[in-house]
Amino acid sequence: MILIKTSLRLSLLALLSLTLMACNSFRISESKINEDLTKQIETAQDTRFELAAEGQALALNLAIKQADIDFLERDGGVIAIALMCDLTGEVSAFGQNFSLTTQVNPEFEAGIRIQDQDLFLVAPRLTEVTIKGSSFDEKIIRTALGSLQDRVEQVLRQYFDQHPIYTLNHSPFEKLAASLVSDIKIKDDSLELSMF
Template structure:
C-alpha cells in the first residue's frame, strides 16, 4: 500500500468515525424492507424436500414472492416476518401423488446475525402458516404442513442462512464502517450496529 493510499484510508476512517459519532450505524425497517424487495425482484426457486411420517416425500419448489419485516424490541429484539410464497410440487398421500401449485404464507419471528457485511435472519420460529385456496390439494397441503411444522422451520432456517436480508454496501459510510462493527441488535423499527 502506498503512503498516499494509506493516508486516504486513514482520512476516510477518521471522517467516517466522526460522522458516525463513534456510536454506530443503524438501518431502518423501511431501508431493510426496500433492500429485501429489491432482492426479490430476481426470483429464485428453492427446492425443498420433506419426509412424511408415512415415509413418502413432499417435493416442492418454493418461490418467495414478497417478505415484510417488522422490527421490534420485544423479547430482546425480534424480526417479525410475513412472507408470501408460491409452492409447486408433488404430494404423496392416500397412496396417490397429487401435483399442486398454491400460495403459502408463513409468518415467523427470528433474530439477526452479521457476517462480514451481510445481515442474516437466524433461528426462525414459525408462528403461523396460511395456505390460500380451498381446493382438495390445498386442504391436504394445509394439514400436511401442520404436521411438518418443525421440518419446514428447518428449511426456512437453511434458506435464510444463505440469503442475506441486507448488505452493508448502500453508502460510503456503510462500506467503511462494516469492518469495524462489533455488535448487532434489533431495536424498535431499526437494526443497530455497534462500533468498538
C-alpha cells in the first residue's frame, strides 16, 4: 500500500515536472488575486491602525474594509491599489473636540516580489486620498490627514509587507511552480510568472 502511494506521488511529481518544462511561464489573473485579497481582509484581525502621533491633537483609527488591485503595464509594470477604509476618532480644532466617522479611500502604487509561495507588494507609495461620506468639514479632515499622510503610508506599507496579496497554493501546479519562479512581469489584468 505504501509502495503504491509513493509510486502515485512520484508519478504526479514527474507529470508536474514535465508540464512545467513544457511551459516556461504562467499567469494569475487580476480577478483571482482580488478575490483572495478580499477574503484575506474580511477574515483578518489586524486591519485597524492607530494613526495618532505624539504632539498631535487628534486620535484617529484607520480600518481597511476593502481592497481592489489593478495591474498596469505602464512604467514597466505597476500595481495600483485602491483601498476603502473607515476613519474614526476625535479631532481637536478651534478649541473643541469633534467626533469623526468617515470613509477614506487611499490609492497606492507598488511593485511585486515573491517570497517562498507568497506574492507581496513592494514599497507601496500613496498617490491619492479621497474622502467620502463625511458629516464633518472636509477641509478640517484634509488638514488632519495632511499631517498624517506619512503615517497612513507607513501603516499600510507595514501591513502589506507582512500580508501577501496572493499565495501560490491553489493547486499542486502552483505549489511546485512557486519554487521555480525567476521573474514576475506585470501585464494588464494579470501577473506573468516566468520559471527557470
